[in-house]
Amino acid sequence: MKATSWLAVILMVLNIGCTSHTDNGIKIYPEQPISTDYIGNGVQWSAYPHADTENAEWGKLMTDGKWDMNYKRLDYMQPKLFRVLDQANWRYMVGFDEKGEPILDFDTPEVKAVEKILDYAQKNNITVLLGEWGTPYKMHDKDQGNSDKFTGANDPKWINAIVEYLDYLINTKGYTCLKYYNLVNEPNGDWASTKGDFNEWRDGVILLSKALKDKGLDRHISVAGPDAVTRYDNPRSTYSGLGWVEETARQIDENIGIYEIHDYTAHDLVKSGEFELFHKKAADIAASKNKQIIFGELGMNRSGQLNQDRAKADPYASEDSQMEVYDHSYGVYMADAVIQSMNAGFSGAAAWALDDAMHTMNDLGNKNELKRWGMWNSLGTEICNNPDDENIRPWFYPWSLVCRYFPGGTSIVKTDSTGIDGVRLTAGVFEDDVTVAVVNNSDVDNVISLNIPTSKAMQKFLYVEGESKLDDNGFPVAAEKNIKAKKALKVAVPSNSFVLLTTLDD
Template sequence: MAQADATVTVEGNIITLENYLGNGVQWDPYQVDYGEVELEISKTDWDKLYSRLDFMKPQVVRVMVNTTSSITNDTLNPYKKFKDLKPILDYCQSRSVTVTFGDWGGGMVDSEANTINEKNLKHAAKYLEFLVNTKNYNCIKYYNLINEPNGFWSSTDGNYNLWKNATQFFYNELEDLDLAHKVKIMAPDIAIWKTDKIDWVTKSADDLEDAVGLYDIHTYPSKATVNSGRYENIIRSYREAAPRDVPMIMGEIGFKFVEPEDSIYQKENIRRAKAKPYASIEDSQMFVYDYSYGIDMADALFQTVNAGYAGCVVWMLDDAMHSKESPDKLKVWGFWNILGEEYFGDSEEEVRPWYYAWSLLSKYMPQGSKILKVETAGDPAIKAIALKYKGAYTIAIINISGENKKLDLMPLNYEGKSLFKKFVYANGHLNKVGGHSLKPNDEINLVFSSENQLDVSAESLTVLTTIK
């Protein structure tokens, strides 16, 4: 055999995380009103969305609303905006997808007066009761009150005590409505770039105790931070600050080119956004059109897995959900724009490359998986994760370099079948079926407890799996 660039050893009997919650997407009710035009998502488009998601098989979906949009004259009307939410929750309910539901936070607190709005918090709890008990959406397992409360852009303006008081009041309402045993709090939902906000996690654990059923943070790391591996050390410190017996996920993740090393990417990002008539210049990730974004997202996911996180939710499913500077300036971050053919341009409705990378990492990392210990030696451009699910296995490998590599893969202490489906995500390597599905590129027999040499393409994600 030729000299390998790296060696990946997977310990089939050493489990680092017992119960993986899964990967998924942010899927919010659509904006629909885009300034000069108000659109409607047709049944054809809903069917298209469902079909694409059925291939991806997201395990976790984060859904956020503004409860105040369903309040008129201090009275909650849960049906007011329900038609916009119903198709999303119907999908999650019918496919047994875990939903983290929540309120963005507008109207829940007054940061200037340093007070909580008890009336609106009661309405938010009643709205959740309507969804869970009246509409029977038992897919809703967690509730996220106030998005990114540590930020100056949040309704709490970074005030921890204000957020804590609102969350405690809201949870007490859930207990009064006999909902607390059905829906747990997801917290603290902070946005972080460094290790300077860990106290939000430790204080949440101390103050909210058993109310929290799922911890989470949001990260928008720079490409250089992730590709160098520095990202894993940053996020590990937050995972270690949370109780070990409560799972923690990455509640939102995407890339922003904030580090000086990535200035060339940021300049290109702005250039591309300016060239798109409907793209927000302030809040778009224009590399979603490139294969490289799928590799970077896989790199970030691998590091969350290795840092002990139980799942990862990407920002975001669809450009048509949110705008920024004005109603017609969309946050371009999605796998597509489902209203492309109707208004934003036919090509925008097509699936973008990174959808395939994230689909492989959602579909073949199912909820309930056991994460296995993986050791990688040699070229740092090669990274890997592995898991076991009901006697089947997935091994995922990335090569973040621009050169083809040779890899020695050694699966130790494996059980079951040795014939693995092999999917390759890389420019020119996708084995597409129709408009949004993939077939395996190959099937390979892995020799257990021995070296298996693989060729790994430049800038590629390879997924080997026996999961059906």
């Protein structure tokens, strides 16, 4: 920010109160929860199917050193939610017998690669949403001659294979972090293995739920759904995107452990605040069933012409890339979206995605078609001949903070509105600690007054382009500490910024 802009902000702090409120400031109401037992925010983390083992297309490029780099960065982030999706034939389905029955092997190098993620989640008490992209050989690897081996998402053979895998992971390996299961990714999509057939997906969920119960696994894991892209309406599907949530609740709620949706949302929807209003419809459906709801995938829309031009200009990016991950603005929009989701009643969000190195276009393994959505690229050196691509990108700053300082078990509570266009906040109460996240998704510097109900000292983090404080690892550093919360605490919120205040210690 230019010095003149900062001077304006300082003058505002000294001389101007929050114009939309009295001197008491914007109030936070701990006794009025929006949601309780918040699961927390996190990331989509896949086990690098192109680079996880010697058998992979690229070989074992994900060395122990590469994994350790990710672990170290996640240690700072402290995510509370992982979504981990795969395909059975990438990991444990190694063939078919003479009767066409799948042959399962849980002792493969590929399964051990997944266990690297699960080991980390288990150690750090992270909730894991596991699942598969779609029916084997109907979503990926269609050219391998096995597309007739399963009829669809409701094929008992596939359901039984899933349950055997979960039994191994939960009962043999002891992964209590596994809480939820996705049967098919975005089943309402015309790109999904279900092609938007609600009945096929529904019947598969019913079979899976029953099979989990028969195996005694329902005590540990349940189905997450519908996993629909709620702002997408497939003309081939009987129901709209939001209709998938409505019909899941109406037809098979007893088979669903948690409601879960996706959105690659429009920038203007977030900036206007309409994101919260739209998604509250889904949150209200879940609440009517006394169940939680999360975003299994959350990101910003990639279809704009500028973004597509940037992707084309990058020799390693596929068209399914969000090049804004290199920009400060992406952190502002993602922070804004998650703040609105919390106020709408969601219990967490997994950002897509942690790492560019996880996926390629259609997962064909083409090195010049990375899905660039990550907070870094673990294989920047090996794939892109660019070690700098392994560096942490700007949006790690706000996203790591909304993971780190909204612990599992937090109550998200009501607050007053700021009354200022583009300036929004959310607050969480965890035991006797309070965290307040504020975003200014506008081009205007602002100051707000906060009435924070705590006597504990607070620290403040400030995400401002070019001026965010970082340590030698690239991790956020508090801009200010030992702040005494008081009636009408003045907080400068510069344009296009994110501010987090918390009583939680580092």
